Amino acid sequence: MSTPDTQMNGESLYLAEQRKQELKQLFPGVFTETRDNNGELVETLDYERLKAELGNFSEIYDNRRERYGMDWPGKRDCLRLIQEPSRATLKPCREESVDFDTTENLFIEGDNLEALKLLQKSYYGKVKMIYIDPPYNTGKEFIYPDNFSESLDTYLQYAGLKDNEGRTFSTNTANEGRFHTKWLNMMYPRLYLARNLLREDGVIFISIDDNEVENLRRMCDEIFGEENFIAQFIWEKRTNRENRKIVSTRHDYIVCYSRNTWESDKPISQLPMNDKALASYKNPDNDPRGSWKSDPATAQAGHGTKSQFYDLGGPNGKVHKLESGRCWLYTEKVMAQAIEENRIWFGKNGNGVPRVKTYLEAKERGLTPETIFFAEDVGTTEAAKNKIKELFGGIAAFETPKPVQLLQTLLKLSSNPGIVLDFFAGSGSLAEAVYEENITASRTRFVLVQLPEPCDEGSEAEKIGMATIADIAKERIRRAGNRIREKVTEQLDLNGLTGNDLGFKVLKLNQSNFKLWQAPSKDISDDELLQQMDLNVDHIDPNASQEDLLYELLIKAGVMPTEKVERIELSGHTVFSVAEGTLLMHLEDDIDQALIDVVLVKAPSQFICLDKAFHGNDQLKTNAVKTFEAFSQGKEKIDQIDFKTV
Ligand SMILES: C[S@@+](CC[C@H](N)C(=O)[O-])C[C@H]1O[C@@H](n2cnc3c(N)ncnc32)[C@H](O)[C@@H]1O
Structure with missing residues (x-):
């Protein structure tokens, strides 16, 4: 066989593998494991599932073969629901916001499924870190619409924004078959x-406990890969024992996945040195290289x-002599050199088991994160509850908050x-x-x-007038912001720190x-449709x-709804200028020709205006379209004006 043939094969194989990885990044859930003719497990593409991801449900799960993966009743509807566009909006609420015009923080009050759909366009690929603490499914604690296709209507009724027609959000109780x-x-x-x-x-970091951790892991394996x-x-969420339990549960889990481990060599950062870690660095032999701690000089023999x-x-x-099953960390020659340079510690009397010195070198040296977060470092549920109580003047406003230090640790792990x-x-x-x-740290x-x-x-x-959990959250953020503002102002006096964004925009x-x-619902009658028209x-x-x-x-x-918005006067009209006039x-x-000329x-x-502003003056509208088109043709692509009416 000639070399060029082999090379071409290699190239196409490489390309095929690369494409497969790209497809996997786009749709991790479409790859599954099946048995080949020899009974070996092989990774295969689930075409039906890929079709469903692209909006074609006709054949999904029909004639299904045995496959590895996660299935449950309703999964098909989930895929359908994901692709249904939202008919909702996010209404700004200045009164409940802090620094509405300048803040880049956002608080959305509403059902998160609709909110996530609305954010798809403006936040696509822009979020560095997601933390969620969803209902753990311990029974009766989460709510969502009974009917998949009615999520917005149900929400509007739930939130008192629409008359109730009997639709409800349901709770999930442990004795239900579909728990x-x-x-x-x-x-x-x-x-x-x-x-x-x-x-x-x-x-993404997801808090969870034993009830659903297995399901969550399998679901995330499918969604994130x-x-x-x-x-x-x-x-470690508690330090005291729950005496009424058979086994007292002391911990929760925080499951973590990255978006694309292939792309980022370090999706998780090192943590800054804390006092406890720093305390283990000493200098008993006055080593001129500075403080050090000692680590074993052996490794597993294998x-x-x-x-x-x-x-x-x-x-x-x-x-x-080596213990059985161990080998030295270095070859004999390298070890001799390290001993010569005083990098190996044999204890104070020089007869101890040899250990390797690890130097602190610089304070910014990081700590490799470990899989356990101890209460003494990041706090407990009880401590978090007490902190909120303190903020609310002695009122325990929320029962199950996560400690702020725990979340600060997660922010640090995702490199602020x-x-x-x-x-x-x-x-x-x-x-x-x-x-x-x-x-x-950062912004x-x-x-x-x-x-x-x-x-x-x-x-x-x-009792203190909070009608909803969203109200508690908004008030808590306001109070926390004020407290930090005071703290920062004090520090500002001390060392000239600049102010921070302690606001948030409520939508x-x-x-x-x-x-x-x-969009009208599917079962609308002809009369109702005419009325709507x-x-x-x-x-x-x-x-x-x-x-x-x-x-x-x-x-x-x-x-993004946090983009800078200004009202500007143009030819006698007030116009919103977003993102410095972009x-x-x-x-x-x-609308009139004079305004169109100034916009040019x-x-x-992009320029957006209301269709009704033309008052049926088709000539003015056609002229506007043509003027913008002519402008765009005369310019580099980058300078084109995208003109839209609504
Ligand atoms: C366990 S709590 C989160 C506690 C939070 N980590 C803290 O430190 O305060 C879960 C929250 O999710 C909210 N929730 C449940 N379903 C939701 C939905 N569909 N949309 C938005 N929020 C929802 C609940 O109201 C509840 O307050």
């Missing part, structure tokens, strides 16, 4: 959509080469990232952790999503302000403010 299935159906679409938002070097599993951390098995002579002439997301925000602990980290921004779940009747939170899930985007003559909700429309259009145009939005009821001079990438 685990329901939890999987709730989690799968949310995790699937969340993955899309992660950056290539992003990571088994090869992207990083660790299943253990967090890891060694022939030259690592010898008798080692110590400085006092004592001969050190750009944008972080928590879509089961609870009392908003992640926001406080971000504020704390930002005092000394991390948060996006939190929390359902307006009513506070329990008679609960302490209800609330609601139905679209545009009737044309509120009549209503759509003016398709904009008359109660919607310009700012409501602005935010809906920003999100749907794929612009996008201009005119949301008044009137401003040359934004």
Whole structure:
């Protein structure tokens, strides 16, 4: 066989493997294991599943062969649900926000499935770290619509934004047959959509306990890819014993996956040295290289080469023999050199078991993270609850918060990232952790999503006027921000630290302000359809403010709702200028040629205005389209103006 043939084969094989990896990155769930003709397990592509991922469900799971993977009743509906676009919007709420116009932090009040769908365009591939603490499925604690296709309507009724027609969010009770299935159906679409938002070097951390950890791991293996599993951390959540239990559970898990381990050589960073770790570095022999700690000078025998098995002579002439099953860390020659350089420690009297010195060298030397987070380092549930109590003047406003230090540790592990997301925000602990980290470290921004779940009747939170858990979270973030502001101001006096973003913008899930985007339900009657069409003559909700429309259009145009927005005057009209004029939005009821001419001079990438602003003047509209087209043709592609009406 000639060499070129072989090379071509090699090349095509390599390309095929590369393409396979690319496909795997896009759709980790479409690869499965099947048995080949020899009965060997081989990795194969599940074509039906790939078709479903691309929106074709017709054949999925029909004529199914035996395959390795995770299936449960309702999974097919999950895939369908993922692809259904959202008919919702996020309404800005200035009154409940802090520093609305300048903050880059976001608090979304609403169901996280709808919220994740709405964020798909603007946050696609932009989130560095996701932390979630979802319901653990211990019974009666999570809510989601009974009917897959009605999630927005059910939410609107749940949140009191629409008359109730009898649809409900259901709780999951342990004696139900579909107990685990329901939890999987709730989690799968949310995790699937969340993955899309992660950056290539992003990571996700998920708190969970024994109830669902197995299901969660298998589901994440499918969604994120088994090869992207990083660790299943253990967090010591309590230090006291639960005496009424058969076995007292002292820990939760935090499961961690990366978006793409292939792309980022280190998806998880080292942790900064803490006092405990620093304390183990000493300098009993006044080594001029500075403080050191000692580590074993041997390794497992299986890891060694022939030259690592010898008798080692110590400085006092004592001969050190290897324990069975061990070899020396270095060859005899390298070891002799290390002893010569005083890098091996034989104890104070020089007769001890030889150990290798590891130098602190520089303080920034990091700690390799370990799979256990101890309570003394990151706090317990009880301590976290007490911290919230302190913030709320002695009121235990939230029962199950995670400690801020624990979340700060996770932020550090993901190297104090750009944008972080928590879509089961609870009392908003992640926001406080971000504020704390930002005092000394980078500029991390948060996006939190929390359902307006009513506070329990008679609960302490209800007694101080908190109607929902979202209210608790917002108040907690405000109070934490104020406390940190005071702390930072003190430090500012001391060492000139600059201020931080201690604000957050509140957006609330609601139905679209545009009737044309509120698709009629499938079982609508002809009369109802005609009625809806009549209503759509003016398709904009008359109660919607310009700012409501602005935010809906920003999100749907794929612009982050935290982008800088200014109101500017152009030719007698007020126009929204977004991201330093990259996008201009005119949301008044009137438009004229003079405004169009000024927009041309401003040359934004995109110009959006209301269709009704033309008042049926087709000539003006056609002229506008032509003018923008002509402008675009005369320019480099980068300078084109994308003109849209709604
Ligand atoms: C265990 S708590 C999170 C606690 C949080 N880590 C903290 O430190 O405060 C889970 C939260 O998820 C919220 N939740 C449940 N289903 C949700 C949904 N569909 N959308 C948004 N939030 C939801 C619940 O209201 C609950 O407050």
